[in-house]
Amino acid sequence: MAITDAPEDVLRFLAARGSAGERTALVTLTGIEGSTSRGIGTIMAVAEDGACAGSFSGGCIEKAVVAEAIDAIRDGDARLVRFGAGSPYIDIRLPCGSGIDLLFSPLPPAAPVGAALELLAARKPVCLALDRDGRVGIDPLPQGAMLSRWIGEAFALVIAPPLRIVLIGQGEELTGTARLAACYGARVEAYTPDEGNAALLRTEGIAVQHLRSSRTLPDISPDPWSALLFLFHDRDWEEHLVAQALKDDYFYIGALGSRKTHEGRLTLLEAQGVSAELRARLRGPIGMIPATRDPQMLALSVLGEVAACYRDAVMVGVQAKVEQCE
Template sequence: MSVPALDASSVIEPIRSLSEARGVLAVVTRIDGPSYRPLGAMMAVLDDGRRVGTLSSGCVEADIALHAMKALENGTPVSVVYGKGSPFADITLPCGGGLEILLVPEPETDVLIALIAQHSARQHTALEIDARRGTVAIVPSGETGWRGEMFTVAIDPELAFYVFGKGPEAITFAGLVHAAGYPSVLLSPEEETLEIARAAGCETRHLTAAKFPADLHPDEMSAVLLFFHDHDWEPPILASALETEAFYIGAQGSQRAAEMRRNELTLLGVSADALARVRGPIGLIPSVRDARKLAVSVLADVLNEA
């Protein structure tokens, strides 16, 4: 399962860029009022001027880069404040809030590489930053925020999507989550579906039987979605999905199709408690008959539950 190579929306991309090039890690360490980005949001400013990630709606990134270059030259961490309480009266935040940004020059590469490995292994982890010395360390877990002079950034696995089905609904949803930068894979018994999805850059697998591949292991940050018109494919796939930790499991179709699906799962020995985990019809918008609208509706539903 892959993420687009140049995806800067992923929380790990600023870390990845700094593991490969000299630069400064910029972290939101305080928010006063409304903010475009959350506490702990990170951006990398590389020594060639490139920036990876964002910390605002675009109003302070250029100035952050200037301060980052000074911090890189001096080799010491520094905090910069924007908006409320800032000495930079000419730089305002449209949201009316305030941001404090910690700039950490040249964080230890070996720590960043280890953090990337843990993230790739879909482990919950955290980066601890010494604001005074500028050193970084990995800690097993922790909430994002201050603890004395140490600021912790909690880093969770990305949401992952296992998409089963064929036709425009499956293709459109797989393309949407891929474009959004989420790890995802589309599994389909139909080669035409796979060809179109591959052309859009999606990771695909040929599904040769109505079953959940044994080598796939959705975790608690995963969603399993089924987009079949031939609902005979669904029960065995769903029954296996219900044995995983996936937080969202659902299938498209009408209320009648959902009832037939529940009956088939009951015949397969699925318990009432497990059946309650199966969502269907899926999506926030009822009775959707357009593949694009359905894809957005379903993704919004998943994100609302995440």
């Protein structure tokens, strides 16, 4: 189970409740005055019975948002409402003293919600156009950075595919990183030559396949929203696989090892004819915490770095190839 609801989870809530014949509303954060704990484009879904997915303030205004959403569902009218500073609701305040603008889109049709989920499942970004009059539809992605924003009278809600982390390796470095990444909410895929590691991850519901060859990379279907980590202490397993992976469109490619190990790995890649441009894509040593030797600490360190790079990749925008974040 993920730590919190991701945008995809909020859309799934809308789809599930709609399929059950329940009326719902999509609520979107479209403006901020001051500083808040959520960013523009954050979404929340509310059903007529008060059930909801997502949040805007960690509990400060959620009850008021749910009440407003239920009212919008019942009268069928879209609305843009300010909460916090400058709001007509003087009894509802954010502790930080800020104000946020929420667009309530009641009764979102099933077709665009379903289409958005299909695009995200296919690892493609999506743009939902939300009009002030309540229309919800799929639009082409805006040019430039993947930022949700007002474009004319419609709000472009841009949602990137969720973070996907592909792990190739063995040992506790592999299992620990896979477990933590799954808990975080990333889509995790593991490949390992160790049947014991594979069996353990399968019992925890993590997608894992047996790695049979050290010379041919598995069919992973790379995309710009995915990270690839090599977690081997035995470098014989990665020698050819890393060279192949550097040609693919991952936003992050990293390999386990010390600075000295990484320098040796780069020398070996150069000897294999891998270009300097491709070699520069390989990160090492990996992680935000230097020289950690504890598998648990390594997992936390690496996941933090990968998550930060994913955020930067989303901010950069849709490109044929996403540049490796610095």
